[in-house]
Amino acid sequence: MPASPSTARAINDRLALRLLQEEGPLTAGQLKQLTGLSRPTVADLVERLTAAGLIAVVGESGEQRRGPNARLYGIVADRAHLAALDVRTEGVTVVVADLLGTELARASVPIADDAGTGPAVEQAVTLVERAAKEVGADRLHTVAIGAPGLIDPATGELRNSIGLPEWHRRLASALGERLQARVLVENETNLAALAEQRDGAAHDRDTFVLLWLGLGIGAAVVLDGTLRRGASGGTGEIGFLPVPGTTTLPSATGCEGGFHSLAGAAAVAALATAHGVEAEAMGHESHAATLVRAAVTGLVRGDVAGAAADGRSGSGASAERDTRFLDVLADRLAMGAASVVAVLDPGCVVLGGELGQAGGDVLAARVEARLTVLSPLPTEVRPSALGGSAVLRGALLMAREAAQDELFAPPTR
Template sequence: MPASPSTARAINDRLALRLLQQEGPLTAAQLKQLTGLSRPSVADLVERLTAAGLVQVVGEAGEQRRGPNARLYGIVADRAHLAALDVRTEGVAVVVSDLVGRVLAEDSAPIAGESGTEPAVEQAVALVERAAEEAGAKELHTVGIGAPGLIDPATGELRDTAALPEWHRRLVAALQQRLPDARVSVENETNLAALAEQRDGAARDRDTFVLLWLGHGTGAAVVLDGTLRRGASGGTGEIGFLPVPGTGALPAATDCSGGFHALAGSQAVADLAAEHGLTATPTGGEPRAAALVRAAVRLGTAGAFLDALADRVAIGVASVVAVLDPGCVVLGGEVGRAGGDALAGRVEERLRRLSPLPTEVRASALGGEAVLRGAVLTARERAQEELFGAGEW
């Protein structure tokens, strides 16, 4: 059954908007070429989208010549403002952007949970409000939050766990209450980092890969055939709980100290560096473990430390590869970024001895920024889907 004229128009409009989102400003001729639509159809859709306030003329294209240059059409960036949060145990970072993802304001602040749940929540919410004010955003359309822990796939809420401060769970409700018109959602931080690496980072050419997060804690995100996999309970990639012989204990439901986390978490990395006599002074808010790894790479004389760290990381990578055979593993997080190609190369070398499955190991291209980048991407896509998909223009 052929689509009705109104449905066909809506499909064409969404296609054009998606192209403008992905490719940036385009001329009517470029839209015609990319969509395969006729010139009159493109003219009609541009008129509709302009009248709906979704598209506007943002410039001209072509060399100066007789007559007018071709108009460039782009998405109306200030049609909606978005906020993205990276919520950590020790603080919050926030970015406010427009509808095309251009950063308008950013800020961060340490948050001491011991001061109490309510003060911690208030401090985080106030940080978002200040960033929005600085960006000139009268209201926020969508707020995307990246946080450690499990996200319930049925409710989309951060699950209660003794390992995380209470203010993490309270923050989502507080933001929704303070910003009643905003769409607030939360996603696991490692999942967001993987989406960012797939779009803008080390996995741009991969539909299937695993991101191994090496930061304060350890985690993994699984992307199969271009789709992020969360699992039945939202726990896909909780590799910190992977039992590892020789760590002195088995992990428990509320404590992963006997698992892979005990080998590759930030404290374990710092302890390993101390065993090898390596020291470093963190700068610019960089975590101590990342500073130590970066120093080892820079010095070039701490190969024994990097070798020992690669031995540990390879255990987790080999376990993932044996089950999923992803073909590519990205070492993310602050420690993965700090280790760069030096650490990734060592892990890949060890993996060739541990597994018959060919696997490329890459260093993150985004590091600790990946969570915020992923939160911006998901907030933007959610806002655009709602704005671009609403109505029949």
């Protein structure tokens, strides 16, 4: 059945807006060429979208003579303002952006363990309000929150999780009430996977698994371009995976004894110390990530120095120390990754988070080599391109998509 005139107009409008988002400002002639629509249809949609306040003339094309045909149309970026939050146990970071996702302001606030639920929520909400005020945003259209824990598939809310502070669960409703904005919540690892697929290491993959290596351990599963959450929202809770090498087994109330005990930040830092790897703290980077980065840097420098001296790689005690540490760490990561590969056959595993980014190609190559031995399924292992910033980037993408889905459906006539 052919689409009704109103449906056809809505489809054409959305197509034009998506092109303006992806390509930047375009003339009516360029829109005609890219959409394949007739000149009158393009003229009609340009008039309609301009009247709706979604697009405006932003300049003239140098390739055209002056006049109507030279006008460049672009999306009105300040039609809506968005906020993205990365919520951690120790604090919150917020980014405020325009409708195109351009970052306008960024701010962070630490939140003490003993702050209490009410004061902690107030600190976080105030942070968002101040960031919005800084850019002159009267109100926020959409706010997206990335947080640790499970998202209830039925309600879209953060479920109560053992070990996570109560203020995490209260924050979304508080933001919605105070800001009168649409508030979305998503698991941090899932958002990181969205960001890595859009802008990072998995940009060319429709199927992959992101192994999140941070304070805790998690995984995000993307199959055929779709993020999979599971019946209870728990897909990827790989920290609970029973693995060899621990002294106990995980339970329903805690992941101690699971994969988390081998590959979480505390375990990685302890492993580095046991192998004599040391490093000074670097800014906001976790200590575990700094140690992994130091080992990789030391190993690369040792390889270069050894090769220059006598043709050998990794000469010297420090290079051997770094090699042993990275080899054992790769053994541990491959153990957890092998279970995921055996069940899902993703073809690609991204080592995400700060630890994955710090390990870079050196650690990824080691994990891939071990997976080749452990599994008959060919699997490429890649380091994160975004690291810890992937959660915030993913939250911003989520907020932008939600806002555009609503605003890019202008009323038709």
